[in-house]
Amino acid sequence: MSDNEKLVLALPKGRILKEAAPLLVKAGIEAESAFSDPDSRQLRFSTNHPGLDIIRVRSFDAATFVAFGAAQIGIAGNDVLMEFDFPEIYAPVDLDIGHCRLAVAEPADLAGEDNPARWSHIRIATKYPEITRRHFAARGVQAECIKLNGAMELAPSLGLCHRIVDLVDSGRTLRENGLVEVEHIANVTSRLIVNRTALKTRATTINAWIDRFREVARAA
Amino acid sequence: MNDNEHKGLLPAGLGDMLPPEAALEASVIEQLMARLAANGYDRVKPPLVEFEESLLTGAGAQMASQTFRLMDPVSQRMLGVRSDMTLQIARIAASRLRDVGRPLRLSYAGQVLRVKGSQLRPERQFAQIGAELIGSDSVEADVEAVLLSALALRSLGIETLSVDLNLPTLLAAVGSGAGVPDAKFPKLHDALERKDEAGVRALLGKDHAPAMELFVALLRMVGPAEAVVAKIAGLDLPPAARVEAKRLADVVKRLRNADAGLKLTVDPVEYRGFEYHTGVSFTLFALGVRGELGRGGRYVTRDGEAATGFTLYMDTILQAVKAPAAKRRLLLPANTAIAERQRLQKEGFVTVTALDDVEDIKSEARRVGCSHALIGGAVVALSQ
Missing domain, CATH: 3.30.930.10 (Bira Bifunctional Protein; Domain 2)
Structure with a gap:
């Protein structure tokens, strides 16, 4: 049971982790040295807090670990939260990092002549089939989603489909692939997320971490 | 086409429950x-x-x-x-x-x-x-x-x-008391359900600043019951919401009097699954x-x-729930008298009676998962 008592913080690899690192330091969390070693194969890391461990997983998985209570707290973008819509996740703090937006993009030449009002069905390549389906269903369009895990921007030029739904940061990748952003779906930032049961059964400990991250995010 | 060749396959979400x-x-x-x-x-x-x-x-x-x-x-x-x-x-x-x-x-x-x-x-x-x-x-x-x-x-x-x-009634009481239009409630519930403070701010920020401040305060409040009840009492709630909060405070007080050791928390914005609760x-x-x-x-x-x-x-x-320790299981030779079985059952054994005469009752007992065997009228514990 003692290992169960430990809190696990699930962090997403990659872009968000880079931005989250300074926040962790300000929140007083220092991971063991293997955590910042890119060659390390370790997956779970201890911290300067004996009651807190860190795991490093893919961004979609951070939410899954927290939803199932395998990790009690974590960081996830609200794109991931919107896609899964887990009822067991609370997202109490907007960390104000990982800013980007979720948008529909299509080839520039198509954008000129297209009339979205006439659509009844469209095919879209995306990492976010649920968000995409919901977004288009809300205006009466049926979206057939082709699930891709990366390099979405290739899909239109190779004829896989005409349109994509993807995260857009500066818009450079889109431009370089001859795509333009035609519709904005949602703004994305990273959130501190918390497992529902963990918050209810260990309210004092978890609230202390929530408050700490809230202050760090506000000060940043 | 039915490719359900394996007879053991059950539909998703259904399962056989086995011993124990x-x-x-x-x-x-x-x-x-x-x-x-x-x-x-x-x-x-x-x-x-x-x-x-x-x-x-x-x-x-x-x-x-x-x-x-x-x-x-x-x-x-x-x-x-x-x-x-x-x-x-x-x-x-x-x-x-x-x-x-x-x-x-x-x-x-x-x-x-x-x-x-x-x-x-x-x-x-x-x-x-x-x-x-x-x-x-x-x-x-x-x-x-x-x-x-x-x-x-x-x-x-x-x-x-x-x-x-x-x-669950507090949200409606706070919302309508503070003039939030009904049309905003579904999205507000979604945001509160996720404790999505940024979502609540975005939804109510411009037109309903006082309501937003109340909801954000409530959303942050989950925790030990007495502390949360005191915090709610400190808010400037609309009259209808104050009645609800008072009722909750009464319940907390009486629960604490009745059972000092019960672990109680309060989460004033939990709503999902309580749509019909009053x-x-x-x-x-x-x-x-x-x-x-x-x-x-x-x-x-x-x-x-x-x-x-x-x-x-x-x-x-x-x-x-922890499973209770398994009962001791005793193999009886075939034709053991009913009265003898009942006596041993009263002693706390689960008795299993061999159906045929067996030569090596000890190894037979192990084979059928017994911890003990009755040999020559005496109960013998088997080494594992």
Whole structure:
């Protein structure tokens, strides 16, 4: 049971982790040295807090670990939260990092002549089939989603489909692939997320971490 | 084409319960029902299947998408398989037990079937156990429902039980008191349900700043009950919301007086699953158990009677219950007298009688999973 008592913080690899690192330091969390070693194969890391461990997983998985209570707290973008819509996740703090937006993009030449009002069905390549389906269903369009895990921007030029739904940061990748952003779906930032049961059964400990991250995010 | 070649494959969310879990579930249900009976709750047993419209009207409408339907060849009407038992109990109270004096205390245990499992509860069939206290609007009734559910679960040895008190009516009272239009409520509930502070701010920020400040304050409040109740009392709530908050404070105070050791938290913005609740509600958790052990709260029956109660879910409870140590199992030679068997059973052995004469009774005992064998009239423990 003692290992169960430990809190696990699930962090997403990659872009968000880079931005989250300074926040962790300000929140007083220092991971063991293997955590910042890119060659390390370790997956779970201890911290300067004996009651807190860190795991490093893919961004979609951070939410899954927290939803199932395998990790009690974590960081996830609200794109991931919107896609899964887990009822067991609370997202109490907007960390104000990982800013980007979720948008529909299509080839520039198509954008000129297209009339979205006439659509009844469209095919879209995306990492976010649920968000995409919901977004288009809300205006009466049926979206057939082709699930891709990366390099979405290739899909239109190779004829896989005409349109994509993807995260857009500066818009450079889109431009370089001859795509333009035609519709904005949602703004994305990273959130501190918390497992529902963990918050209810260990309210004092978890609230202390929530408050700490809230202050760090506000000060940043 | 049917590629279901393997006869062991079952539909998603359905499973065979094997030894020892099947016996454990039965004994846990029996213990819980005994605890409810000892507190004056009489057991009722509604049928598995009912007419669709009686199952799904009023508060039942929210279960419509979770209910399996069948066509009844006899009445030529549509039937529904129950996906929740609470409404059946309310129906019994309003019909056949209409003339019984109030308050009416009823308990039930039975299996329910759901169209879809959730990610956290993939089971589509599981057992529900519950108690309903019908015909009283008093604070004492709220307190009784919470205490009884906690008492029943702790009698199973679930020491880390934690009761989260909720007040689903508070949100509407705060919202309409502060002038938030009804159209914003669904999105507001979604944001509050996720404790998505940024979402609440974005939704109410421009036009409803005072309401936004109240909701953000409430959203941050989850924690130990007394502390949260004091914080709520410090807010500048609309009058209707203050009445709700006062009721919650009363319940917390009386619960604490009745049971000083009970772990109580309050989360004033919890709403999902409480859409039809009309007062103090609660959710039961335990450390290390995924999901809720049960939930309950105040509602109004179809006939307008005030009622409260709770439902416990066996799939999660079994995660929290330790299996009792296995009984000693004793292999008896074939033709052991009945009286001898009964004597040994009284001593606490489970007896298994060999059907044929065996040469090496010790190895036979091991083969059939016995810990002991009767050899020459004496009980011999087998080394593992």
